[in-house]
Amino acid sequence: MPGPTGPGIISGHDGQRYRFAPSDLRNAPPAAGDEVDFEISAGEAKEIYTLAANTPLKALAAKRDWTQFYLSPSGRISRREYWLYGFLVTSCVGLLTGWIPILGVIVSLVLSWSGIVLGIKRFHDLGRSGWWSLIAIPPMLLTIFSAVINPNHATLTMLLGLITLAAMLWVFFGVLVRRGNEGPNQFGPDPMHPGIG
Template sequence: MRGEVLSYDDGTGAGLISGDDGARYSFTRSDLQQLAPLRAGARVDFIAADGLATQVFIVAQTQASPAAGGYTPGVAGSGASLDWKALFLDANGRIGQKDYWIGFGILFAANMLLSWLPLIGFLISLAATYAGICLASKRLHDMGKSGWLAAIPYGVFIAAIVLSAVSFIGMMGAATYDNGMGMMAGAGFMGLLWTAAVVLNIGFVIWLGVTAGQPEDNLYGPPPQPLAKF
């Protein structure tokens, strides 16, 4: 049977088709048979059963005109000169290298300013962590990799905190027995640990910023449109 896509949300992977028989059929991303962006209005061929559409093939699709100030799911930045929502609040879709560096620069500058506000700044910085995860996730998607890899920097710092706590306890034990060498070894280990954590995280940021994205459609959507039009 053939029909027309009424809606499709790339974030949830759920969509709705109006069949040529007048009935409506729901479908999910797993029912799509082609690795291609899907927009409302696309003509599709599918198998209908009990209100569900399976084996959905795209037959024809027109280029959608983005609404002013909006963006197409899976295409971060379409329809806006700088789409803040797509950049910082949406972990789905893809962004390019330029948009990543712009977003990273904004977050870095904001965190530097917030560091001057003892308590409020710290709380806001924690909330901004989500924006950083969204930014890294979309960049990873553009490279064809899972957005879950965006957790690497946070995992490294958590490991550093835990190991530093263990080392500090050891240093306190060494101090109890007046073991100067033990205290120096503990302090040196903590210094190397945090140096390694910082270097690894800087390397991760650079890797995201310099690695080119995939030039074709991938599992996370079509190649991204530029977010920054300046």
């Protein structure tokens, strides 16, 4: 996007980026993420009209199917959606309803499923199968099994615990906080730019 008097850049649906001058704007200057319509002339954007004043995330939130977002493992979500609408919302709901006897149990089950679904979608955003979200479970189960069956082998239990920790850290840093694939992949369109591709 341009400064008050300088040139700017627009990303097209074709994946190309086009320079433009402020004099090419035909209505309100777009903010980063706004949809625009423009013509291409000599590799530059001309006759630029701002179509929407919403950022992609706000527009996406306004038209999102929330049931599908929280309960269906298909598709992709961005890391921002995961932390803002996924982790933050489910954590708050869990804290507010967890102390209510029957409702708390039901909500906990639904939130557990939602946590799994949202994790799968983050793996999808990176072009990986959702099955990768289970990577920490086998070493965790082996750690518990080792500690219960043979408590005298603390070295083995500690080694398995370190493997479990490494798997959890990989999921956190390699998936939950990492930017997803740009553009569409085999699991769906780019959640940050759903119209591209």
